[in-house]
Amino acid sequence: MEDICSDIFQENRSSIKIKKKRIGVKNLSNIFEATLKLSNKKGFKTMSLRDLCKETGLSMGALYSYFKNKDELLNIIQQKGRLMVEKVLRENIEDINDSKKKLETAIYSHLYLSEIMQPWFFFSYMETRHFHKDEHKKGIESELYTEQIFIDILEQGKKENIFFVENTVLTASVIKAMLQDWYLKHGKYIRRKIKVEEYASFIVKLILAYIAANPLNK
Template identity: 30%
Template sequence: MINRHHFKGLDKSVRRQKIIDTATDLFQKKGYSSTSLDDVAKELGVSKAALYHYVSSKDELLSIIYTHSIKNIFMGTYEMLDMDLPPNEKLRLFIHNHIKNIIIKSLPMFAVFFSEENQLLEKDYQNIRKEKRKYNHILEEIFKEGISKGVFKKVDVKLQSYAILGMCNWIYKWYKPDLNRYSSDDIADHFISLLETGYLKKKLPDDDRGPGTSKPAYKKVKSEDKKQTLNKLKLLCSDVIQLIDEIEKST
């Protein structure tokens, strides 16, 4: 619980951010439906009435959390894609950034982001869905570029994008920063190594691999129809489950 006098001594903008951060932590731990504004006020050591100087409702708090999440998702993404890099390196940077600088860096926020979407008001829900489609589209465009340049296999770009983001986003379910012996870089590099077996057209020379990435250790699949793509994804998921088991045993 935050000391009431300490809270009142903060600048107004800092107080508002403290309210948002506190609500985010409570929504993550208790769930949105089970958390009230009274809970947020109690955690901050202030009255519920005091909260209304900063937010009008619990719905607004959730909307703010999602707005901040979307801002974090796009921060630096477009700049990264404007770099003069081959598509395989762009994709490595995209995945590494998504895991390290988005999911793991703001874990409580994205735990809420991935679990409470259906609690949003309809207008907010539609806006968030629209922004998520924009982000997916960025990944799809990287794949299209890679396929057209002969770097990536001819895959279903939408299915492949969903698979990559789904695999990366699931990190919020099991990653415990204070307990895991794996750093965010370790996890990002391992995931990239696994995923590259599904989309790289051929083995690249060592000097053409991105920094901090390891060589793929899994057999490539020749056919790229949807059925075999799904089979590959099952194998990748199996590898991720093994990684999660290893992480849980080490905690």
């Protein structure tokens, strides 16, 4: 979190009116956390900047030193979250050659990441449709990007005769749906004391039962 906010501070130095790095990074971190918390409770549009003042302990004027308007606040949060997700997923799977191992790793990585960054994932899923043109498009592309990762892995396994899957696109879609359920209904899973490891291992077993069973052996 510290690292991310430090990056954001550097990159958006032009639009951020704060000069001292220590104060800037601390307040940015505070603002992001508060924004995700409030938005996930009542929606980004419904969250007023006065709510954000109360939650952060900053005044209206101080907030506007960190972003030039409410929409820019949203853009910064989105931009940074997306970069983080794509980087982690790519790095975790790029060196794996074995299809089955790669599929497992992709599922585990996505779930662990969304466990750590749950508020951001939830925010992103729920708010994307409210974004204006450009951010809206990027949100959908980001979703398709991770879906494509799964399509590619399934296609690779299919070529190697390890996976037996009729429709890779549809299979990737439902894998994505199950991964998303983890952060969308996070409260439900916590209440039921289901840990992320258990959920991940379950998803892998379910998918492998479907694609790893050679129909010719039946």
